[in-house]
Amino acid sequence: MVQIWAHRGCSTRCPENTLSAFREACRYEIAGIELDIQLTADGELVVIHDERVDRTTDGHGMVKDFTLKQLQALHIAAPQGMTERIPTMAEVFDLLAPVCYDRGLLINIELKNSKVPYEGMEEKILTLTGQKGLSDYVVYSSFNPDSVRKIKELNPTVQTGILADKLSDCCALEAATRADALHCDVDCLDVENLRGKTQAPVRAWNVSEPFYPCMLCGAPYDLTKLEAHFVTDMIVNQPELYCPVYRDSVCSQSAKKVHERINGYLLNDV
Secondary structure, eight states, X not given: OOEEEEETSSTTTXXXXXHHHHHXXXXXXXXXXXXXXXXXXXXOEEEOSSSBSTTTSSOOSBGGGSOHHHHTTSOEEOGGGEEEOOOBHHHHHHHHHHHHHHHOOEEEEEEOOSSSOOTTHXXXXXXXXXXXXXXXXXXXXESOHHHHHHHHHHOTTSEEEEEOSSHHHHHHHHHXXXXXXXXXXTTOOXXXXXXXXXXXXXXXXXXXXXXXXXXXXXXXXXHHHHHHTTOOEEEESOGGGTOOBOOOHHHHHHHHHHHHHHTTSSEEXX
16 A cells, blocks of 8 residues: 655645644544755754755745845745745654554655765764654655765764655665665656566656646556556645545543644734
């Protein structure tokens, strides 16, 4: 059975990589949440995908050139005339921790260091994850094979995934990086007899779904067909198309904690 992960949260219904997108994703029976981290000019871990802030905020410039205070002064357009700000990784951990503990939710942290070589990023995220008590709930991934390898060297017990467009490229890098999983484009499943080569999980991501505020184009992926290609997990922008709402009573308490944690992060758009 293919498990569903929320790509940057519920990123068609909410602004990507924001606390509201992660909170929304927690409403569903998902296996995990995928997100991206970068470093500020003053060395803080923040959650944002692009190396520039231009597409997702009202600011201009490279993430690496902003201090945390400067970054969090920027606004991200949100529904109903609200705005949000770029969250720190610590804030996201605090938001998701109750759901990780209660439901086993996993967090796939992509280190965005293939274009900007953030010095010390691996050490910082491993330290923070340990401080938050979430080491068992995190998978680290990167398009930078040296970074995936370094994570494993720093802590051989953690889970990692090697990112590449083609599944064949992931397979080629698996041994050298000691990656535990293969993270490839769902449209690039180009390996025959995969299980004759590796038993690693295949977590496929896609580029066809739009991000907020655009609406979904096209139909959901046929998970049965993907399973036949040995895809074990699918990382999607709209997990709500695949997963029912989580209604367990334990989750109700988690949802309450999550709601309490996110209060104060949505700002009036003035």
